[in-house]
Amino acid sequence: MLTTRSAYLFLLPSLALYLLFVGLPILQVFGFSFFAWDNGIAGEFIGLANYSRLLSDAVFWTALWHNGIWVVLTLAFPLLAGLVIAAILADRNANVVRWLGAVYFIPRTIPLVVAGIIWGWIYNPIFGLLNFGLEAVGLGGLGGAWLAQESTALLSLNVVGAWTFFGFCVIIYLAAIQSIDPALYEAASIDGASWWRKFRDLTVPLLRGSTLFLGLYAAIEAMRFFDLVWVTTQGGPGYATEVLTTHIYKTFFLVGDFGYAATLSVVLLIIVLAISAGAFTLLRKP
Amino acid sequence: MTKSPRLFQNLILLAFALYALVPVYLVFLAAIRSEADLFSGPLTLSWPINLGNFARIWNEAGFATYFMNSVITAVSVTILVLLTAPLAGFAFAKLRFPGKEILFALFLAGLVVPAPSVIVALYGNLQALGLIDNRIGVILPQAALLMPFSVFMMRTVIQDVPDELIEAAVMDGAGLLKLFLTIVVPVVKPGLMSLGLITFLFAWQEYLLPLVVFQTESLKPLTVGAASLQGRYGVDYGGIAAAGLIAFAPLVVLFLAMQRSFVRGLTAGAVK
Numbered sequence: 001m002l003t004t005r006s007a008y009l010f011l012l013p014s015l016a017l018y019l020l021f022v023g024l025p026i027l028q029v030f031g032f033s034f035f036a037w038d039n040g041i042a043g044e045f046i047g048l049a050n051y052s053r054l055l056s057d058a059v060f061w062t063a064l065w066h067n068g069i070w071v072v073l074t075l076a077f078p079l080l081a082g083l084v085i086a087a088i089l090a091d092r093n094a095n096v097v098r099w100l101g102a103v104y105f106i107p108r109t110i111p112l113v114v115a116g117i118i119w120g121w122i123y124n125p126i127f128g129l130l131n132f133g134l135e136a137v138g139l140g141g142l143g144g145a146w147l148a149q150e151s152t153a154l155l156s157l158n159v160v161g162a163w164t165f166f167g168f169c170v171i172i173y174l175a176a177i178q179s180i181d182p183a184l185y186e187a188a189s190i191d192g193a194s195w196w197r198k199f200r201d202l203t204v205p206l207l208r209g210s211t212l213f214l215g216l217y218a219a220i221e222a223m224r225f226f227d228l229v230w231v232t233t234q235g236g237p238g239y240a241t242e243v244l245t246t247h248i249y250k251t252f253f254l255v256g257d258f259g260y261a262a263t264l265s266v267v268l269l270i271i272v273l274a275i276s277a278g279a280f281t282l283l284r285k286p
Numbered sequence: 287m288t289k290s291p292r293l294f295q296n297l298i299l300l301a302f303a304l305y306a307l308v309p310v311y312l313v314f315l316a317a318i319r320s321e322a323d324l325f326s327g328p329l330t331l332s333w334p335i336n337l338g339n340f341a342r343i344w345n346e347a348g349f350a351t352y353f354m355n356s357v358i359t360a361v362s363v364t365i366l367v368l369l370t371a372p373l374a375g376f377a378f379a380k381l382r383f384p385g386k387e388i389l390f391a392l393f394l395a396g397l398v399v400p401a402p403s404v405i406v407a408l409y410g411n412l413q414a415l416g417l418i419d420n421r422i423g424v425i426l427p428q429a430a431l432l433m434p435f436s437v438f439m440m441r442t443v444i445q446d447v448p449d450e451l452i453e454a455a456v457m458d459g460a461g462l463l464k465l466f467l468t469i470v471v472p473v474v475k476p477g478l479m480s481l482g483l484i485t486f487l488f489a490w491q492e493y494l495l496p497l498v499v500f501q502t503e504s505l506k507p508l509t510v511g512a513a514s515l516q517g518r519y520g521v522d523y524g525g526i527a528a529a530g531l532i533a534f535a536p537l538v539v540l541f542l543a544m545q546r547s548f549v550r551g552l553t554a555g556a557v558k
Binding site: 001020022028029103105109117163244261265273 | 291295298299302303305306307309310312313316366369370371373374376377380381382383386389392393395396397398399400401402403404405406407408409410411426427429430431433434436437449452456462466487490491493494498508509510512513516523526530533534537538540541542545548549552553
């Protein structure tokens with residue numbers, strides 16, 4: 001490998017852009033969080049006062065709880081669906097794999113804003129397809145104002161999130177399965193192993209790396225998603241779908257409390273960095 | 287394999303195919319139906335296709351402009367990333383220099399930074415630079431936020447370039463930049479293609495940055511336009527459906543046409 005200082009010149013453009021528009025704001029956000037703010041102007045240094053406010057901010061804890069639920073649901077449903085679908089597709093012919101892979105991935109290409117609008121209609125209590133469908137099969141009693149009532153809003157949104165994400169899981173898992181030595185499966189078949197045995201004893205353990213990658217990806221996305229909530233419920237009804245990012249957005253743009261918005265941002269940053277540090281430690285282990 | 291598990295497996299595949307496609311189909315249906323039969327009749331395609339919704343949204347609701355803005359922003363971000371990230375990826379993959387590990391860790395950390403958590407400071411900075419309500423104010427931060435992923439991916443891709451090729455070029459006395467352009471770039475062209483596609487997809491989908499940076503209507507992209515339409519045209523469902531379709535159809539077509547390249551890019555970061 002070449003040792004050369006001109007490597008810095010190769011790094012310079014991307015590093016400069018990255019530090020100026022991502023690195024610097026992160027440092028500033030840290031700084032902002034130690035000050036009281038008035039109309040966008042930094043006032044006095046108040047130490048950790050903004051941080052102690054977190055303890056009594058019920059909206060913050062509600063939002064954090066919702067992000068936590070979102071992490072768990074995303075790890076449970078789209079990842080599992082992706083794994084099962086990929087395992088099924090693995091022994092189908094190449095054309096089926098290509099076409100179905102594309103079909104499952106299509107929702108991921110749709111901007112979350114548009115996904116929110118589409119699903120907003122499906123969930124609409126008056127003309128939405130979901131209530132209509134439930135009625136058609138005689139379950140009309142289960143219908144409701146899915147996004148407008150506190151009991152169902154978050155879960156209903158999560159179905160949309162999963163819709164945009166499971167196809168990505170299929171593609172990642174498929175690529176990993178296709179790199180597994182087919183001889184392993186042939187040997188298992190000769191031993192008379194069932195599909196389920198092969199899935200449990202070969203596929204799942206061999207895909208550990210992909211599962212960790214997707215788990216990390218899903219957890220990070222679950223902490224930082226914004227568009228979907230903002231365009232559908234804006235955190236409502238009440239605080240039923242409030243998440244950290246919407247809390248930050250409202251605190252900054254609607255309330256204008258720069259110091260506290262910065263504090264919430266710091267908390268969000270610390271959480272995602274902690275999650276990734278944990279996942280990388282797991283990834284390093286054989 | 288016995289028959290019944292296969293049938294069960296097919297049902298799973300079908301159920302998820304419907305989950306993925308039904309919402310897309312509904313938008314398509316709503317977009318090509320006239321106001322009168324929007325909520326009536328079976329959920330099958332009706333002829334003749336009514337393009338009135340598209341015409342109205344495109345001409346009257348400003349979607350011709352939104353569309354152009356999405357193209358301009360996404361293309362600019364893509365070009366910017368393609369001009370910068372491969373250079374850094376090359377340095378991390380093939381060169382040795384003091385501070386390499388730390389600098390790479392710095393980029394890695396950026397992979398998980400949530401855009402909403404930097405916006406509090408970024409907004410003020412853009413204001414100070416006079417970049418609020420300016421395309422540059424979206425393009426530069428957008429490229430910067432995509433940089434960690436792009437550099438990481440390019441490093442993975444360029445690591446696969448055989449060292450012998452690079453050593454041979456060094457023996458011939460080629461300068462580093464010339465080596466990069468004549469030896470590395472031709473070999474990793476498919477990787478560059480993938481990076482370009484993924485960057486374009488993400489840039490086109492972006493909502494938060496243009497939402498806070500643009501105030502002038504004529505600068506806003508499709509995502510912001512479609513979201514605001516919901517409020518302004520509350521009951522014009524055919525129009526909103528047409529708008530949604532305009533906002534995502536190019537991405538779906540691009541993905542279907544370049545599926546192989548997309549998948550290569552998506553998995554380059556995941557499979558080590």
